[in-house]
Amino acid sequence: MEKLIKIKVEESVFFIKAGAPLSELLRQFPQETKPILFRSNGQLLDLNHPADQERELSLIFPGDPQALEVLRHSAAHLLAHAVTDLFPGIQVGIGPAVENGFYYDFLRPTPFTPEDLEAIEKRMKEIVSLDQPIKRLVVNKEEAISIFQERGQELKLELIQEKGGSEVSLYQQGDFIDFCLGPHLPSTRYIQHFKLLSVSGAYWKGNEKGPQLQRIYGTAFFSQKELEDYLNFLEEAKKRDHRLLGQELELYSTSEDLGGGLVIWHPKGAIIRHEIETFWKEEHLKDGYEFIYSPHIAKLDLWKKSGHTEFYEAMFPPLEFEGFKYQLKPMNCPFHIVAYKSRQRSYRELPLRWAELGTVYRYERSGVLHGLLRVRGFTQDDAHIFCRGEQLEEEIKRVINLAIKLFQAFGFEDYRIYLATRPEKYVGRLEDWDKAEMALEEALKHTGLSYQVDKGEGVFYGPKIDIKIKDAIGRLWQCTTVQLDFNLAERFDLSYVGEDGSFHRPYMIHRALLGSMERFFGVLIEHYKGSFPLWLAPVQMIILPIADRHEAYAKKIQEVFKAQGLRVQVDYSREKVNKKIRQAELQKIPLMAIVGDKEVSNDSLSLRIHGRGDLGQVSLKDLLPRVKELVENKSLQINL
RNA sequence: GCCAGCGUAGCUCAGCCGGUAGAGCAGCUGAUUUGUAAUCAGCGGGUCGGGGGUUCGAAUCCCUUCGCUGGCUCCA
Numbered sequence: 150m151e152k153l154i155k156i157k158v159e160e161s162v163f164f165i166k167a168g169a170p171l172s173e174l175l176r177q178f179p180q181e182t183k184p185i186l187f188r189s190n191g192q193l194l195d196l197n198h199p200a201d202q203e204r205e206l207s208l209i210f211p212g213d214p215q216a217l218e219v220l221r222h223s224a225a226h227l228l229a230h231a232v233t234d235l236f237p238g239i240q241v242g243i244g245p246a247v248e249n250g251f252y253y254d255f256l257r258p259t260p261f262t263p264e265d266l267e268a269i270e271k272r273m274k275e276i277v278s279l280d281q282p283i284k285r286l287v288v289n290k291e292e293a294i295s296i297f298q299e300r301g302q303e304l305k306l307e308l309i310q311e312k313g314g315s316e317v318s319l320y321q322q323g324d325f326i327d328f329c330l331g332p333h334l335p336s337t338r339y340i341q342h343f344k345l346l347s348v349s350g351a352y353w354k355g356n357e358k359g360p361q362l363q364r365i366y367g368t369a370f371f372s373q374k375e376l377e378d379y380l381n382f383l384e385e386a387k388k389r390d391h392r393l394l395g396q397e398l399e400l401y402s403t404s405e406d407l408g409g410g411l412v413i414w415h416p417k418g419a420i421i422r423h424e425i426e427t428f429w430k431e432e433h434l435k436d437g438y439e440f441i442y443s444p445h446i447a448k449l450d451l452w453k454k455s456g457h458t459e460f461y462e463a464m465f466p467p468l469e470f471e472g473f474k475y476q477l478k479p480m481n482c483p484f485h486i487v488a489y490k491s492r493q494r495s496y497r498e499l500p501l502r503w504a505e506l507g508t509v510y511r512y513e514r515s516g517v518l519h520g521l522l523r524v525r526g527f528t529q530d531d532a533h534i535f536c537r538g539e540q541l542e543e544e545i546k547r548v549i550n551l552a553i554k555l556f557q558a559f560g561f562e563d564y565r566i567y568l569a570t571r572p573e574k575y576v577g578r579l580e581d582w583d584k585a586e587m588a589l590e591e592a593l594k595h596t597g598l599s600y601q602v603d604k605g606e607g608v609f610y611g612p613k614i615d616i617k618i619k620d621a622i623g624r625l626w627q628c629t630t631v632q633l634d635f636n637l638a639e640r641f642d643l644s645y646v647g648e649d650g651s652f653h654r655p656y657m658i659h660r661a662l663l664g665s666m667e668r669f670f671g672v673l674i675e676h677y678k679g680s681f682p683l684w685l686a687p688v689q690m691i692i693l694p695i696a697d698r699h700e701a702y703a704k705k706i707q708e709v710f711k712a713q714g715l716r717v718q719v720d721y722s723r724e725k726v727n728k729k730i731r732q733a734e735l736q737k738i739p740l741m742a743i744v745g746d747k748e749v750s751n752d753s754l755s756l757r758i759h760g761r762g763d764l765g766q767v768s769l770k771d772l773l774p775r776v777k778e779l780v781e782n783k784s785l786q787i788n789l
Numbered sequence: 790g791c792c793a794g795c796g797u798a799g800c801u802c803a804g805c806c807g808g809u810a811g812a813g814c815a816g817c818u819g820a821u822u823u824g825u826a827a828u829c830a831g832c833g834g835g836u837c838g839g840g841g842g843u844u845c846g847a848a849u850c851c852c853u854u855c856g857c858u859g860g861c862u863c864c865a
Binding site: 243244245247248260261305308309311312313317318319327328329330347348349350351352354355361362363364366392396397403405408409514515516517518519693695696697698723724725726727728729730731732733734735741743745746747755757762763 | 791792793838857858859860
């Protein structure tokens with residue numbers, strides 16, 4: 150007598166032979182119902198998962214976010230399948246689904262070429278059309294080992310030895326077998342919409358000393374449309390690349406002569422930075438901050454005392470002169486601490502909020518440098534807050550509100566907030582951590598914004614809050630970090646005299662809101678695709694005289710606008726207006742004013758807005774105050 | 790740092806199997822005086838990233854060095 154197992158599927162109850170594939174139950178459902186996976190108790194299962202225990206199943210269809218991961222994981226197997234077909238003897242590593250697709254690592258003496266990728270993709274499509282079932286096998290460990298030994302898959306053997314239990318699950322499609330927990334789609338036919346994207350180096354198990362593997366990246370979706378949308382997104386991201394726009398719009402440059410990761414801000418970039426900094430300073434003053442300026446180097450001993458020489462890896466080697474060693478600063482904190490310690494502090498002074506646009510230097514490994522986003526010399530919009538325990542929550546709240554206020558002015562409306570709590574290894578007292586974590590969380594709750602708790606992800610010296618901002622095409626960028634520090638306060642023996650007349654240790658908060666000027670500028674460029682809002686635009690308006698007899702009038706208008714602090718230029722080139730307009734559009738100048746005989750005669754100009762075209766004649770009297778208002782209000786849109 | 794790819798005029802790029810460099814744009818000069826995304830003509834500009842080697846001859850082949858780009862946490 151065979152044992153029957155009770156399975157509930159979407160409110161209907163079935164009995165099925167033990168060990169039979171769950172997919173048999175689907176026969177009871179209408180033909181057009183074609184799930185790709187089951188979900189049982191939150192966990193995804195293969196359609197052909199054997200009936201092993203009483204379960205409640207729900208049907209998962211394409212479009213489910215978890216199902217997308219499965220699709221991509223199956224696509225990774227498909228990739229490895231194709232690669233092992235085409236390159237016999239190749240060693241396969243691991244192949245998971247990742248955020249935007251999947252990858253698979255291979256060990257092979259010669260690198261893959263772009264032609265190889267094409268051939269692999271072609272082979273993948275062939276396997277898809279073969280509609281090979283993807284089967285789950287459960288075998289004991291010894292059997293699994295012999296299977297991969299036979300196939301000469303040393304890397305897989307290593308993984309099985311390390312991770313496999315007494316029973317091991319394998320997935321097979323055609324001749325290809327992989328050591329894998331699953332789940333997977335029922336057959337290769339389900340993987341229709343995919344593309345291989347790139348190949349790169351990666352270390353076996355992420356270990357730099359281990360063998361270097363070749364990683365093939367790809368992406369996969371349930372529909373062709375989603376795939377195309379994603380590929381278009383990649384194209385769009387390329388067009389927004391701040392390194393290209395930075396050059397085209399003459400915002401900044403880097404040079405071999407300087408060395409990697411060192412940025413020169415050109416006048417057009419510098420004026421934007423000036424606007425950012427001015428705004429930043431005003432808002433900080435309003436919010437009760439005071440400013441600090443500190444030097445770029447300090448005696449090495451300061452960094453020994455702070456612990457940076459011991460724990461901080463990204464320091465440049467020290468300089469030595471007059472018998473002392475000096476260190477280029479990787480952080481601003483010790484300077485602010487020295488200022489704090491310049492005299493005895495009273496509880497009456499706290500909180501102290503000390504801000505500095507502090508330029509720091511970090512020895513980032515050459516391979517990780519990237520445009521403005523990862524550099525070696527950069528200016529943090531840093532501040533340190535020294536406060537008492539009971540002020541903590543209020544201070545954190547203020548910091549978050551200030552960060553949001555700044556971001557909104559720059560047109561970022563969508564944020565992701567993360568609270569990272571005490572890691573396993575930490576310094577400081579447990580009760581301080583608990584108190585601090587509670588203060589951080591309370592502050593977050595008060596802001597009314599949603600946040601995510603990353604348990605155990607804090608830094609060793611304190612819990613922190615990170616904020617990522619979402620740009621115009623949905624990418625997230627880490628900018629803000631707010632960190633409690635129990636370490637430096639201790640190391641420098643910070644204190645204040647309390648109401649009770651005895652010494653107390655202040656709480657110290659590090660915070661950077663925009664992150665760094667360089668990074669934030671890079672993000673801004675990509676967010677706006679180089680078309681900055683009026684208040685930030687390096688040139689806010691350009692006047693285009695039609696013929697040279699209109700130049701005097703153009704100059705007159707320019708002077709009127711300049712007198713109001715607006716950045717206005719005149720195009721004196723002896724070109725046709727068409728050409729001048731084209732140049733101005735390419736330079737992404739927000740406002741263009743065409744002036745010819747008509748305009749001279751009635752004291753007006755013909756206005757054109759970048760990307761929007763001709764708006765017709767406007768009188769100078771009307772336009773000037775309106776433009777000024779848009780700039781002063783930091784309007785993100787030009788509504789005239 | 791490691792793996793891979795790339796490095797030719799200010800920019801974007803062409804130069805096949807070695808025969809000592811070319812286009813477009815930009816720049817300069819001149820003509821044109823122009824009405825909403827490129828007027829025409831002429832000129833100048835490169836020791837082909839640096840160094841070394843092979844060769845009668847190297848941008849092209851080899852070695853080396855520098856720089857840039859992509860990637861190097863995400864459990865089978």
